[in-house]
Amino acid sequence: xxxxxxxxxxxxxxxxxxxxxxxxxxxxxxxxxxxxxxxxxxxxxxxxxxxxxxxxxxxxxxxxxxxxxxxxxxxxxxxxxxxxxxxxxxxxxxxxxxxxxxxxxxxxxxxxxxxxxxxxxxxxxxxxxxxxxxxxxxxxxxxxxxxxxxxxxxxxxxxxxxxxxxxxxxxxxxxxxxxxxxxxxxxxxxxxxxxxxxxxxxxxxxxxxxxxxxxxxxxxxxxxxxxxxxxxxxxxxxxxxxxxxxxxxxxxxxxxxxxxxxxxxxxxxxxxxxxxxxxxxxxxxxxxxxxxxxxxxxxxxxxxxxxxxxxxxxxxxxxxxxxxxxxxxxxxxxxxxxxxxxxxxxxxxxxxxxxxxxxxxxxxxxxxxxxxxxxxxxxxxxxxxxxxxxxxxxxxxxxxxxxxxxxxxxxxxxxxxxxxxxxxxxx
Ligand SMILES: CC(=O)N[C@H]1[C@@H](OP(=O)(O)OP(=O)(O)OC[C@H]2O[C@@H](n3ccc(=O)[nH]c3=O)[C@H](O)[C@@H]2O)O[C@H](CO)[C@@H](O)[C@@H]1O
Ligand SMILES: C=C(OP(=O)(O)O)C(=O)O
Numbered sequence: 001x002x003x004x005x006x007x008x009x010x011x012x013x014x015x016x017x018x019x020x021x022x023x024x025x026x027x028x029x030x031x032x033x034x035x036x037x038x039x040x041x042x043x044x045x046x047x048x049x050x051x052x053x054x055x056x057x058x059x060x061x062x063x064x065x066x067x068x069x070x071x072x073x074x075x076x077x078x079x080x081x082x083x084x085x086x087x088x089x090x091x092x093x094x095x096x097x098x099x100x101x102x103x104x105x106x107x108x109x110x111x112x113x114x115x116x117x118x119x120x121x122x123x124x125x126x127x128x129x130x131x132x133x134x135x136x137x138x139x140x141x142x143x144x145x146x147x148x149x150x151x152x153x154x155x156x157x158x159x160x161x162x163x164x165x166x167x168x169x170x171x172x173x174x175x176x177x178x179x180x181x182x183x184x185x186x187x188x189x190x191x192x193x194x195x196x197x198x199x200x201x202x203x204x205x206x207x208x209x210x211x212x213x214x215x216x217x218x219x220x221x222x223x224x225x226x227x228x229x230x231x232x233x234x235x236x237x238x239x240x241x242x243x244x245x246x247x248x249x250x251x252x253x254x255x256x257x258x259x260x261x262x263x264x265x266x267x268x269x270x271x272x273x274x275x276x277x278x279x280x281x282x283x284x285x286x287x288x289x290x291x292x293x294x295x296x297x298x299x300x301x302x303x304x305x306x307x308x309x310x311x312x313x314x315x316x317x318x319x320x321x322x323x324x325x326x327x328x329x330x331x332x333x334x335x336x337x338x339x340x341x342x343x344x345x346x347x348x349x350x351x352x353x354x355x356x357x358x359x360x361x362x363x364x365x366x367x368x369x370x371x372x373x374x375x376x377x378x379x380x381x382x383x384x385x386x387x388x389x390x391x392x393x394x395x396x397x398x399x400x401x402x403x404x405x406x407x408x409x410x411x412x413x414x415x416x417x418x419x420x421x422x423x424x425x426x427x
Contacts, residue, residue, distance in 0.1 A: 004397045004411065006388035007420040008370055012256035014417040018244045018263045019045040019074050019408040020237035023313075024199040026100035027176045028206050028237060029053050032062060032080035033107040034184060035210060037232030040067075043075040044237055048404045052098045054078070059094070060108065061086030074408060075237075085112050092118040092149060099128050102173060105153060106133075106181035109142060113158035116150050124377040126336040132171045136178035139165035140189050162187035162226050170195045170306040175222075176203055183212040185226035194222045197307040198267040202238045209233040239263045242313045243407060244289065245271040246382050249317040250414070251291040252280045253324060253390040258417060260289045270310040274302055274318060278325065299327035299364060304334050316342045316383035323351040324390060325364040332359045342380035345373040349387050349395065370395040375402045382407065389419055 020043035029050070032039035044050060054064040062082035069076045088108050095101040095118040108115035120128050130151070134144055137153060141161030145152045162185035165178065175195040180203070182189035194200070196218060204217040210233045213225035244263045251258035252275060265272060265284035272282050272289070279294035299322060304312040312335040322329040323346060333339045340360055343353050348371045352363040370393035375381030381402040388395030397403075400423065403410055411421045 001398065002400050002423050002425050004385065004400050004403070005422050005424055006370070006385065006395045006397070008388055008391035008393065008395060010254065010389070010418050010420055012251055012254045012258055012389070012414070012417045012419060015259045015261050016247050016413055016417050017074050017261050018239045018247070019043075021045070021199060021202070021240035021242070022047055022049055022406045023242070024202040024238045025050050026053055027103055027199060027203045028235065029057060029080065030103045030107045030180060031203070031206055031210065032057065033060065033082050033085065033104060033111055034180065035230040035232055036083050038079050038081045039210070039232055040077060040079045040234040042077050042234065042236040044078050045240065045408045046074075046076060047406060047408055048401065049098055049100065049406065052094070053100060056090060056094050056098070056101055056104060057082070059087060059091070060104065088112045088115045090117040095120050099123060102130055102133060103176055103180070105151070106137065106177035106179070109137065109153045109155055110160060110181040110184040113155045114153065116152045118150050124338070124341055126338040130174070132167060132169070132174040133177045136165045136167070136174050136191070137181055139163045140178060140182050140185055142181070160185040160226075162189040162224070164190045164192070166192040167194065172197050172200065172306070175200055179203065179207070179214070179222060179224065182224040182226060183207050183214070183230065185224075187226055189224045189226070191222040191224070192220065194220050195306055196220055198238060198241060198264075206233065206235040209235055238267070241267045241271070242311065242379075244268060245311070245314045246317045246386070246407070247413070248275055248282075248289065248291040249321045249386055250389055252278065252293050252297065253321045253386050255293045256418070257292040258290070260291065262287055263289050265289050269308055271314055274300060274310060278321070297321065297325040297364070299325045299329040301330045303332040312336060312339060313379055315339060316379040317386055319343075319353070319360065319362055320346060320383035320386040322362045323353070323365060323368060323387065325362070327364055329362045329364075330359060331362060334358065341376035342383045345376070345380070345384055346387055348373055349391055351387070367392055369393055372396045372398070375399040378402050378406045385410070389414070389421075
C-alpha cells in the first residue's frame, strides 16, 4: 500500500491550480441517469471516487467516455450516455465503499419508476443515515420497502407525483436526491429547509441546463415543476472549495504565500473569514485567492454548520493549522459525531488537543515533529499532510487511498510550490 513521505519545514510559495469539486462531481454524474441523451461534464477531477462512480453508472447501463484530455491536464471531460438503464440496483459492494452511491436512488427512481439501493451504514466519520432521503422521496410519491439491507423504492404508475417536504434538519445528500427525483415528477414539488451548499447550486444549474424547471436556486426553498423529459447538456463542474481551503491552510501553516487558481471566493466565505481571524492575509481576485501566512497564527473558535456556516469538511485541516497557533482554539463538530479521528495521530506529532464530546480544545504548541501516522478518512488524511508540511523532520502518512478519493495529484501540486513530498510503494 502506498505511503506519503514529507520532509517538513519548507515554505510553500507560487501558484497552485484547484481542481473540479469532488462533492459536486458526485452529484452531477448521476444527473446523466435522468436522460437518454448524453451529459458531458467538463473540469471533472481525476479522483478514485469519480472512477468509482463511473463504475456504478456502468453497472446501471450507462457508458462513460473520457474525451480529448491529456494525462498532464488537471480535470477531464467525460460524456455519460444512459440511453437505456439495464439495471436499477446499486449493490452493497459499491455503496459501502462510496457513500455518494446513494445519490443514484432519486434519479433511477425518477427515470425507471423503481430503484433498489443498498443502505450505506456508517463510516469512519460516523453514522451516515438516509432516513431523510427516504422521507423526502416518500413525500413526492415514492413507495418504499426495506429488505436484506436494501431499500426498494417504487413510483406508482411508473412516475413520481411530486409533493411538498420540509427537512427537519439540513441534509446535503437528501436535498440532492429529492431534487434529482422531483425534476421528472408528474406535478410540482416544494422543498423547504433545503441545503444551500454551492454543490447544490451546481446541481440545480446543471439540471436547468438539461431542461429542468427549478426556482429558488441557492435558497432554502426550492420549487420544482416536473417536466416530461430532460435532454443532454454540457456542464463544467465547479471548483473544489474544500481542496482550495485545504491548500490555503497549507500556505498558512508553512509560513507560505500561495495563489490558488481557478477558485470561487464567493463559495468560501466562512473558510476565508476563519483564515483572516487567525491573522492570515487573504486577497481575492476574479478566480484566484492569494493566501499569505501571518508571522504568528492566532487562535480562533469554530463550529461546523451547514452552508453558509463553516464546513465540516474543513474542520480537520483547520485543526492541524491551529496546532501551531499562539494560544488555545475551540472547535465544535456539529455534523458528524466521530469526526476527530485525526486527533490521536496529530498528538503523535506533538499536538496538544483535548476532545470532550463534540468539542476539541487545541492548545498551540511551538512546533510539531515528524512521525509515522495513519490516515483514517479523507479530510483527516489532509490534516496529517498539513501537519507534516510544517513539522520538523520526516512524516510518513499511510493509507493514502483516503486522500486519493478527494485530492487530485496532491504530491504533484504540493511539490510544484516547494514541498518536499513523495509517494512511495511498499514493494
Ligand atoms: C450539512 C453538512 O454539512 N453536510 C455535509 C455532509 O453531507 P452528507 O450529505 O453526507 O450528510 P448530510 O448533509 O445529509 O448530513 C447532515 C446531518 O444530517 C444527518 N442526517 C442526514 C441524512 C439523513 O437521512 N438523516 C440524518 O439524520 C446526518 O447524520 C448529519 O448529522 O457530509 C459531506 C461529506 O463530509 C459534506 O460535504 C457536507 O457538507
Ligand atoms: C467525507 C467526505 O466525503 P464522502 O461523503 O464522500 O465520504 C468529504 O468530502 O469530506
